[in-house]
Amino acid sequence: MSFEFFLFAFYVFASGCAILETVAAPYIMSMGPEKTATQRINLAQSFNPIGVLMGVFLGKEVILKGLNSANETERAALSPEQLNTMQAQELSNVVSAYVIVALVALTLAAFIFFTRFPSGKSDDKFGNLKASFSRLKKNSKWKFAVIAQFFYVGCQVGIWTYAIRYIMDNLSGITNEAEAGDYVFYGLCVYTCFRFICTFLMSYIHPARLLTIMASLAIVLISIAVFVGGNIGTYALLACFSCMSLMFPTIYGLGLTGVGEDRKLGGSFIIMAILGGAIIVPIQGRIIDQTANVNLSYLLPLFCFAVVLVFSLFARKQEQAEGFVND
Numbered sequence: 001m002s003f004e005f006f007l008f009a010f011y012v013f014a015s016g017c018a019i020l021e022t023v024a025a026p027y028i029m030s031m032g033p034e035k036t037a038t039q040r041i042n043l044a045q046s047f048n049p050i051g052v053l054m055g056v057f058l059g060k061e062v063i064l065k066g067l068n069s070a071n072e073t074e075r076a077a078l079s080p081e082q083l084n085t086m087q088a089q090e091l092s093n094v095v096s097a098y099v100i101v102a103l104v105a106l107t108l109a110a111f112i113f114f115t116r117f118p119s120g121k122s123d124d125k126f127g128n129l130k131a132s133f134s135r136l137k138k139n140s141k142w143k144f145a146v147i148a149q150f151f152y153v154g155c156q157v158g159i160w161t162y163a164i165r166y167i168m169d170n171l172s173g174i175t176n177e178a179e180a181g182d183y184v185f186y187g188l189c190v191y192t193c194f195r196f197i198c199t200f201l202m203s204y205i206h207p208a209r210l211l212t213i214m215a216s217l218a219i220v221l222i223s224i225a226v227f228v229g230g231n232i233g234t235y236a237l238l239a240c241f242s243c244m245s246l247m248f249p250t251i252y253g254l255g256l257t258g259v260g261e262d263r264k265l266g267g268s269f270i271i272m273a274i275l276g277g278a279i280i281v282p283i284q285g286r287i288i289d290q291t292a293n294v295n296l297s298y299l300l301p302l303f304c305f306a307v308v309l310v311f312s313l314f315a316r317k318q319e320q321a322e323g324f325v326n327d
Contacts, residue, residue, distance in 0.1 A: 001091055013105075018271055025252060026267045031118070038207040038253025042199040045249040049192035054104075056188055058097045060181040066093035067177075132265045141318045142266050145255020148311035149273035152247050154280025155304030158297075159222075159244070161281055163187070163237065166225070166294045171234040187238035194245035208316035211250045215309035218243035222302045229295050237298075247308060254315040280304065 028044045029037040068086050075083060136142050167180040174180050201210055221243065224236035252270050256263045280300060287297040 001087060018274065022268050022271045025271070026256070026263045029253065029256060029263060029267075034257060037257060038250055039199060039202040041249045041253045042195070042202060042207075042246060046192075046195035046199055049188060049195055049245075053185070053188050053192060055101075056181065056185045058100060060178060060185060062097040062100075063093050064178045064181055066090065129265060132262045136259065136262050136266050136269075139259060139262075139266075141257075141315055142255050142259055142269075144311050144314055145251055146269050146273050148308050149248070149251050149255070149270050150276035151280070151304040151307040152244075152251060152276070153274045154276030155301040155308075156244050156248070157277035158281045158284040158304075159237070159240065159301050160184070162284060162288065162294055162297065165288070166237060166298070167234055169294050170229050171231055183234070183238060187241040190238070191241040191245050194242040198246035198250075206316065206319075207246075207250050208254055208312050208319060210246065211254070211312035212309060212316065214243040214246060215305055215312055218305045219302060219309065222298055222305060226295050226298045226302065233295065251308070251311065254312075254319070257319065 024044070025041060028041055032040055067090055070078075070086070075086070078086065163184050164177055164180040167183050168174050168177070171180070171183070174183075198210060198214070205213075218240050221236040221240040225233040225240070228236070252267070255270050256266050259266050284297045284300045287300065288294050291297070
């Protein structure tokens with residue numbers, strides 16, 4: 001029952017996921033014309049939310065529903081032995097959920113190991129990191145993409161992390177975390193569907209323009225969540241999940257369009273920008289602690305969406321200048 005060891009294990013698992021994404025994303029972008037690379041990376045990542053949905057389902061059905069209903073006052077009245085027994089039972093639910101995750105991960109690893117993948121089209125030997133980084137430093141669109149991804153990931157994780165708390169404080173008739181978790185699950189279903197919808201729309205709308213539209217809509221919806229609240233604010237927050245569906249892969253794709261063989265190093269930096277989730281989310285939590293107002297804390301994701309909006313406008317302007325956009 002060590003939280004520190006849990007964090008270490010989670011760090012190891014997340015590191016493996018980051019390595020997989022760092023390797024897979026540039027590979028996917030190399031498997032066709034650069035003009036459609038952002039759409040390809042969106043299509044590939046459209047399947048990611050399926051895993052997110054399964055994770056939420058495990059959390060809701062295995063962990064949250066297995067929590068003892070005793071509140072803090074009742075727990076404080078228990079003897080150390082009784083409290084330890086209760087906590088051990090609750091921890092076993094967490095362990096069960098992660099055992100399922102581990103089995104899925106091992107199955108996936110075996111599938112990847114025994115599958116023959118096509119060779120990538122890249123001729124880059126990834127030898128001169130200094131020269132590659134020097135070229136990237138001169139690429140303003142790539143640098144902005146790293147910044148935008150930092151703020152977006154912090155925004156996404158923050159919205160999801162405190163969504164249950166927001167729903168419990170704003171939606172009438174909600175009495176516990178499991179009920180609030182149901183709404184988050186429905187929101188993630190919408191998020192998953194819009195991954196595929198946005199990928200399809202990119203056949204008709206340039207990715208940068210579509211990102212501008214979704215970022216603008218996200219700003220409107222989060223503003224409603226902050227300043228209106230209640231049932232309307234809750235549904236606006238859940239609707240915002242659809243706007244986030246295309247943001248991570250689209251920022252990634254736009255940031256690497258036109259960088260050539262520097263996409264391997266450039267892509268690793270954009271993946272590293274997920275650090276935003278480790279920095280921005282605790283700040284949002286601090287706002288909740290200081291103000292006791294979860295609605296107000298969503299001003300931080302609102303600012304992050306504004307950064308994404310500015311990036312989308314900048315990326316489109318740059319791609320017009322580079323000839324990747326005709327209109």
